[in-house]
Amino acid sequence: MDGEIKNFLEELAGKTGIDFSVYDLEGKFLAGKENSEQRITTDFSGMEQKAQAGKTLFWIKCKGKNYACAINGAGVVEKNYAYLIKELVESAFYKDGLSKVDFYKSVLMGESNGTQSARYMKKFAIKDSPAFVMVLTLPKGKKAGVLAVLESYGEEERDFAVDVGDEQLAFVKFLDGEEDCQPSTEYAEFIKQSVYEETGVSVKITIGGTVKTIAELSSSYMQAIATLRMVNSTNAKGEIHSFKEFVLIKMLEDLPRHKLGEYLNTLLDYSAKDVFNDEEMINTAEEFLLNSLNVSETSRNLYLHRNTLTYRLDKIEKETGLDIRKFSDAVTFRLITILSKLTR
Helix, strand or coil, X not given: XXXXXXXXXXXXXXXXXXXXXXXXXXXXXXXXXXXXXXXXXXXXXXEEXXXXXXXXXXXXXXXXXXXXXXXXXXXXXXXXXXXXXXXXXXXXXCCCXXXXXXXXXXXXXXXXXXXXXXXXXXXXXXXXXXXXXXXXXXXXXXXXXXXXXXXXXXXXXXXXXXXXXXXXXXXXXXXXHXXXXXXXXXXXXXXXXXXXXXXXXXXXXXXXXXXXXXXXXXXXXXXXXXXXXXXXXXXXXXXEEEHHHHHHHHHHHCCCHHHHHHHHHHHCCHHHHHHHCCHHHHHHHHHHHHCCCCHHHHHHHHCCCHHHHHHHHHHHHHHHCCCCCCHHHHHHHHHHHHHHHHCC
């Protein structure tokens, strides 16, 4: 743990008289009043009171790192103490004098709590409203041109783009009125096409869910980053993907690996394994699913004769027992391909 953070926490405990302990992400003791050998469970979010264990657990974030904290007791007083400690610690290590762009970036990175966000929103006269985050991944050396295009699409200086490192830019789209009805994927397609027309750069876009307030933007950003990771790990086709598409994969990732294997063995007949090891057949099936089970569209995209595509779909059905021209069988096939990739 950073020495400055540790000293501040110990000084805070001394001045307030609140006995609390701090742990790393694995629950290993770092500082405080507890036994240094003691560990806690960190499988909680936000704040949680465990009456049986007699503890109030909560998270704090300092200098970009998350720490779990525990207070003995699980009553109203301890809950209020937890909120107080969180506010004092995060405020102490939050940078003052941020520019508007730096403030937005701090929100995306989860480095700004509600109070800090409110202060800067007032300073910059920022109106709170629902929004979603898109992460654009682009070729090396193309950031400046793409960033200039994104900045030109900011409406009323609300939408904004920031450099988030590597070869990635984040673009935040605010919603109000009729825009709430426009799917985020449609807007992402518009941005992708605009960037290509004005710079010649082809970008990949992943999209987080829509959140209600600016203070929650980090959640949408993390969903967009998680979507990018899952797109890469599953070799998903297409240039635009939203977190909603991958919720099933995220749910499956959270299960123990042996459990995934059990589900795969239940769904996958031994005789069907050759199909799922055949790259050509899998690519054909995934393109067919991507094109909403449309034979003509799939044939055109794969440069295949309709008869060739029909032959492959028939072969998949014969060897797996799944006719992916039917929605229910297509869902089962998709689930098997996901499980296959997660258990490799």
